[in-house]
Amino acid sequence: MGLFDKKFCDVCGEKIKLLGNRKLEDGNLCKSCASKLSPWFSERRHSTVASIKEQLAYREANKEKVERFHSTKTIGDRTKVYLDEAAKNFMVTSAGNIREANPDVLAFADVTGCHLDIDEDKYEEKFTDDEGNEKSYNPPRYRYEYDFTIIINVNNPYFDDIRFRLNSSSVEGDSRVEYDKYKDMGEEIVAALTNIHEEVREQTISANEPKKTIVCPFCGATGIPTAAGTCEYCGASL
16 A cells, blocks of 8 residues: 555544544554544554543543542642542642543552652753853752653553653752642642552451451340341341
């Protein structure tokens, strides 16, 4: 086939416009279908048509999760972490229209790790002498810039982590207020997701532990307490 031969999307079947093709491992993907994939997905070129169809089905089902999502806590500035503490779910997005963006709704139990990365860039400051030559100060002077990135490791079939920068532009080293703002923000996100993950993990372990039998002090029967903490025979609170 020639370079400018007409191509069709192997997912939706629509004709792909000029410069609109997104190559897959075994086919072609149109720009419209590609826009519906998870924003955290980065393995498109190594994906098959079948795996892309599976992900699009997952993304379609995710719309219902977004509809049911009720944010109880929001952390962030430009990109925000939304927590639904009652449903034990969270999502990360910078979108103003959340329904339209359809951010991935993940369970707290999907989190396998979370940390804040503070990247420091160091630049030497120099001056120009009377002859127009650039010279170093003695002793050398430096300026610093910082970027704050959150990495959330997750258990998901389509991506392994969620990475986003907290600051919109690099923070100057002498701007202590801005530095502390994003450092505190990042640590709050890490603490929230880490603590929640540990709580869910402990609850899961507890739920899977074998139930112990006890003797009811009211009716004398030996049995396993109900989920409500009552005797399964007489209904008394244990």
